[in-house]
Amino acid sequence: MKNPLDQYSVNGGAKPIDIEFMLNGRKTTINVVPNRRVVDVLREDLGLTGAKEGCGTGECGVCTILVDGSARLGCLMLAIQLADRDITTIEGLSQEGNLHPLQEAFIQYGAVQCGFCSPGMILTASSLLKQKPNPTRTAIREGLSGNLCRCTGYQKIVDAVEAAARKMAGREET
Amino acid sequence: MKHGEDVPDLKSVVPEVGLPFPRVDAAAKVTGVEKFAVDYYGDDLLWAGVKRAGIPHGRIRLVDTTAAAEIPGVLKVLTGSDVPGTNRQGIVHKDQPVLCDRKVRHCGDAVALVLAEDQATLKKALSLIHVDMEPIPGVFGIDDALMPGAPLVHEEHENGNILLKATIQAGEGNASLEGYDIILEETFDVPVQAHAFLETENGVAWQEPDGKVVLVVSTQAPFRDKWEISHALGLPMEKIRVIGPYLGGAFGGKDGATVQCLLALAALHAGGRRVKMWWDREESFLAGYKRHAARLHYHLGANADGTLQSLHCRLYYDTGAYAHLGGEVMALGMEHAGGPYRIPHTRIEGWCLYTNNPVAGAMRGFGVVQVSFAFERMMDLLAEKVGMDPLVLRMKNALRKGDKNCAGVTLTQSTGIVECLEQIGRHPLWLGRERWKGESGIFKKRGVGLAAVFNAMGYGRGLPDSALAKIEVTPEGRILLYSGVSDMGQGNATAFSQIAGQILGQESGNIDLVQPDTERTLPSGSAAASRTTYTYGNALIRACEELRRRIVGRAALMLLVDTLDDLELLPGRVRHPASGREILIATLAATMTEPERICISQFLMPVVKDVPDTGKEFKIGFPHLLFSYAAHLACVEVDELTGGVVAKDYLAVTEAGRVINPQSFEQQVQGAIAQGIGYATCEEVQLRNGRILTPDFATYIIPGAQDIPEMTSLAVDVYETSGPYGMKGVGEVGSNGPLPAIANALRDACGIHMTQSPLTAERVLAALQKK
Numbered sequence: 001m002k003n004p005l006d007q008y009s010v011n012g013g014a015k016p017i018d019i020e021f022m023l024n025g026r027k028t029t030i031n032v033v034p035n036r037r038v039v040d041v042l043r044e045d046l047g048l049t050g051a052k053e054g055c056g057t058g059e060c061g062v063c064t065i066l067v068d069g070s071a072r073l074g075c076l077m078l079a080i081q082l083a084d085r086d087i088t089t090i091e092g093l094s095q096e097g098n099l100h101p102l103q104e105a106f107i108q109y110g111a112v113q114c115g116f117c118s119p120g121m122i123l124t125a126s127s128l129l130k131q132k133p134n135p136t137r138t139a140i141r142e143g144l145s146g147n148l149c150r151c152t153g154y155q156k157i158v159d160a161v162e163a164a165a166r167k168m169a170g171r172e173e174t
Numbered sequence: 175m176k177h178g179e180d181v182p183d184l185k186s187v188v189p190e191v192g193l194p195f196p197r198v199d200a201a202a203k204v205t206g207v208e209k210f211a212v213d214y215y216g217d218d219l220l221w222a223g224v225k226r227a228g229i230p231h232g233r234i235r236l237v238d239t240t241a242a243a244e245i246p247g248v249l250k251v252l253t254g255s256d257v258p259g260t261n262r263q264g265i266v267h268k269d270q271p272v273l274c275d276r277k278v279r280h281c282g283d284a285v286a287l288v289l290a291e292d293q294a295t296l297k298k299a300l301s302l303i304h305v306d307m308e309p310i311p312g313v314f315g316i317d318d319a320l321m322p323g324a325p326l327v328h329e330e331h332e333n334g335n336i337l338l339k340a341t342i343q344a345g346e347g348n349a350s351l352e353g354y355d356i357i358l359e360e361t362f363d364v365p366v367q368a369h370a371f372l373e374t375e376n377g378v379a380w381q382e383p384d385g386k387v388v389l390v391v392s393t394q395a396p397f398r399d400k401w402e403i404s405h406a407l408g409l410p411m412e413k414i415r416v417i418g419p420y421l422g423g424a425f426g427g428k429d430g431a432t433v434q435c436l437l438a439l440a441a442l443h444a445g446g447r448r449v450k451m452w453w454d455r456e457e458s459f460l461a462g463y464k465r466h467a468a469r470l471h472y473h474l475g476a477n478a479d480g481t482l483q484s485l486h487c488r489l490y491y492d493t494g495a496y497a498h499l500g501g502e503v504m505a506l507g508m509e510h511a512g513g514p515y516r517i518p519h520t521r522i523e524g525w526c527l528y529t530n531n532p533v534a535g536a537m538r539g540f541g542v543v544q545v546s547f548a549f550e551r552m553m554d555l556l557a558e559k560v561g562m563d564p565l566v567l568r569m570k571n572a573l574r575k576g577d578k579n580c581a582g583v584t585l586t587q588s589t590g591i592v593e594c595l596e597q598i599g600r601h602p603l604w605l606g607r608e609r610w611k612g613e614s615g616i617f618k619k620r621g622v623g624l625a626a627v628f629n630a631m632g633y634g635r636g637l638p639d640s641a642l643a644k645i646e647v648t649p650e651g652r653i654l655l656y657s658g659v660s661d662m663g664q665g666n667a668t669a670f671s672q673i674a675g676q677i678l679g680q681e682s683g684n685i686d687l688v689q690p691d692t693e694r695t696l697p698s699g700s701a702a703a704s705r706t707t708y709t710y711g712n713a714l715i716r717a718c719e720e721l722r723r724r725i726v727g728r729a730a731l732m733l734l735v736d737t738l739d740d741l742e743l744l745p746g747r748v749r750h751p752a753s754g755r756e757i758l759i760a761t762l763a764a765t766m767t768e769p770e771r772i773c774i775s776q777f778l779m780p781v782v783k784d785v786p787d788t789g790k791e792f793k794i795g796f797p798h799l800l801f802s803y804a805a806h807l808a809c810v811e812v813d814e815l816t817g818g819v820v821a822k823d824y825l826a827v828t829e830a831g832r833v834i835n836p837q838s839f840e841q842q843v844q845g846a847i848a849q850g851i852g853y854a855t856c857e858e859v860q861l862r863n864g865r866i867l868t869p870d871f872a873t874y875i876i877p878g879a880q881d882i883p884e885m886t887s888l889a890v891d892v893y894e895t896s897g898p899y900g901m902k903g904v905g906e907v908g909s910n911g912p913l914p915a916i917a918n919a920l921r922d923a924c925g926i927h928m929t930q931s932p933l934t935a936e937r938v939l940a941a942l943q944k945k
Contacts, residue, residue: 050205091205107201114422114663116210144878150371
């Protein structure tokens with residue numbers, strides 16, 4: 001397909017290429033220009049609008065996704081960086097219809113208000129709990145410090161992450 | 175208390191008012207399924223974007239769109255002359271062009287609109303539009319605006335740069351301040367604050383084959399948007415439909431047209447294709463609405479025993495380039511200028527001023543956040559002067575039911591500020607404060623500060639605060655609740671679901687919500703003014719009670735029961751306990767005609783009956799009948815070497831009537847405190863000659879998870895007789911406390927008297943060095 005924009009575009013005439021990666025547990029191939037932002041690939045090309053965009057400059061964290069299990073920012077990643085990676089978006093966090101303990105705890109503990117930060121916040125928390133299964137409240141706050149929330153004041157988010165950590169460690173039945 | 179352990183599983187429970195209940199929208203939001211306006215795209219999508227003025231004040235000579243229009247992939251470039259209607263928008267005063275035609279009045283003014291096939295083309299085209307302007311000297315603050323011979327932001331405005339000048343008086347308001355034992359005078363300055371919601375202004379629009387323009391937009395006021403679009407673009411009202419999904423935050427910043435008129439205009443030129451407009455963060459800072467910067471001059475007279483006697487205020491609000499709700503914001507600030515206290519004699523003057531700064535409008539705590547800083551610092555200054563405990567001084571002067579407030583309005587409704595203060599006085603953070611302060615480390619000083627605040631609910635007299643609730647039992651027996659008021663995160667949708675579930679006895683999983691849509695839901699006002707659950711909730715109660723009567727009444731016919739009292743409405747069915755016979759609601763509903771299955775009820779918020787003879791300049795929005803109250807306690811640590819201020823502990827006691835949902839209540843209080851701590855310590859939209867120096871989250875700092883302390887929220891249990899289940903609005907009152915509480919704590923910690931916010935390390939250090 002001829003791109004009428006090539007003469008002007010920031011892509012400088014880059015040609016679409018095939019990029020293969022795992023997306024929410026499924027092998028996926030996309031054909032895009034390699035310097036397309038990951039957040040645009042997800043939202044516009046793949047319809048995964050759970051990844052939000054709040055600043056486009058890596059300051060707010062609402063575009064957070066998991067790359068090989070670690071939290072990364074979709075607005076600062078380019079499509080080519082998806083190649084051969086294992087990507088999880090919020091849409092892929094629940095398993096076989098069962099909510100992830102973090103998702104359950106966010107609902108239960110009132111950690112959701114407008115909900116625009118929730119996907120990124122939950123994915124960052126899941127990455128945090130992988131590294132620190134039993135974090136203190138201070139450690140949770142530190143771990144989430146790259147994700148802004150304008151509604152909650154964070155306290156209920158910390159409550160929820162704490163509760164999910166307990167549940168994931170099997171220390172508490174809910 | 176953590177509401178989590180005690181929160182029931184959502185689907186299978188009949189909601190009960192008064193108990194914690196998880197949000198009905200939470201599951202869809204944590205799984206990424208919920209579609210915000212910004213998540214709407216569409217096949218064959220066009221992108222629309224705006225060329226901004228870039229200078230704060232200038233006359234437009236020519237907008238040259240030739241180069242932009244020639245780029246392949248650009249569908250259309252539109253300027254002011256292409257706007258078909260009045261080309262003016264604004265909630266109260268229609269003074270804001272959709273696309274500027276003659277002059278620009280702030281850097282974010284829109285001068286051209288581009289439709290393009292994709293975002294890269296759009297950006298390129300916008301950069302190729304050349305706007306030839308003759309710069310005009312600007313008005314960049316309160317002093318500039320009032321200067322004789324100042325340049326005029328709106329030449330046609332009869333009072334020059336004064337959008338509104340007004341006076342509220344009570345008692346012998348005009349009397350001199352001489353003759354009191356204590357006279358205190360001080361001036362305070364507060365900056366511009368940005369809402370900084372995470373979902374920036376956006377929407378998608380298209381024109382249907384019959385000419386109707388449909389918008390899906392992030393908005394707090396879909397029904398008013400219709401009116402704005404109709405007026406600005408000359409479209410008949412019936413040719414506009416606005417759909418308002420859940421918002422990714424708003425806080426007042428999406429009350430009023432942002433993208434609406436621009437998008438509708440774009441849709442008129444898009445040949446039926448969908449057009450998306452999504453302001454990026456910088457554009458949101460540049461063109462979005464803000465909280466008013468203000469200067470507050472206070473002159474307070476009191477007796478030696480601390481009894482307040484007289485208050486004279488001169489309040490100046492910088493409303494920026496357009497009126498938006500500037501006059502109304504100032505009016506509410508003036509109405510609250512005396513704090514939740516009895517002051518027999520008041521004279522409160524306000525000036526709302528046009529400048530060439532960004533447009534100021536509604537933001538949580540609407541004009542009240544500003545004055546709360548001033549009156550609560552004055553109270554602490556007075557406590558020092560008369561040698562009284564600041565809590566005792568506040569209790570002594572606190573408003574009680576039956577008292578007159580500073581606007582001369584007699585309080586006839588629930589008034590719980592005394593109870594809030596009493597709870598503070600009993601709390602360990604207050605009782606143990608001296609010991610806690612003594613435990614500060616080296617080069618640290620600790621202090622505790624109080625603030626007693628209040629916030630009116632509703633639009634106020636002159637602008638009917640109305641909601642039209644609509645509820646349906648579907649032919650399948652499900653309950654469909656048509657919410658006419660946006661849920662921007664405050665949780666009203668959940669409260670509505672609770673109310674419907676309680677009255678109709680149905681499980682939450684059987685209740686579906688329709689979010690605002692001007693063709694499906696009914697006009698219910700804006701999501702604003704702490705009014706949403708109160709007004710719509712009252713209307714909904716009546717609609718649900720009527721629907722309950724109809725369902726039970728139909729069941730009586732079908733079960734051959736003589737009196738309705740003998741029937742029970744249960745989840746999914748109606749039961750006749752005496753005989754044990756039951757009938758499914760689905761069976762009943764299938765026999766009902768549509769008019770029977772749908773109930774509609776209107777509620778109008780009550781207003782002040784005994785209106786004082788003052789504030790005549792306010793055509794709408796004055797005075798108010800209902801207020802929520804709060805007392806806040808901030809425990810603060812100051813670093814003597816850096817000036818850094820950290821809130822270590824925070825207590826809020828709130829009286830907002832009876833609590834419908836303790837979890838939602840706490841969310842509102844905690845969130846308001848967090849925004850208030852940001853406003854108090856770090857948030858400031860810095861301006862130089864009308865240009866924003868802080869257009870992103872790297873320079874405009876909002877609090878992160880490490881910046882907010884653990885907060886304790888307590889509720890005073892007071893029943894508001896006019897409220898649904900006794901409640902009042904709680905959305906705003908909490909944002910008024912943090913700045914004064916923290917400023918008062920700084921005084922307590924290290925003796926500095928801060929009159930300018932935010933209380934940044936730099937300012938605090940300078941004050942420490944000056945001491």
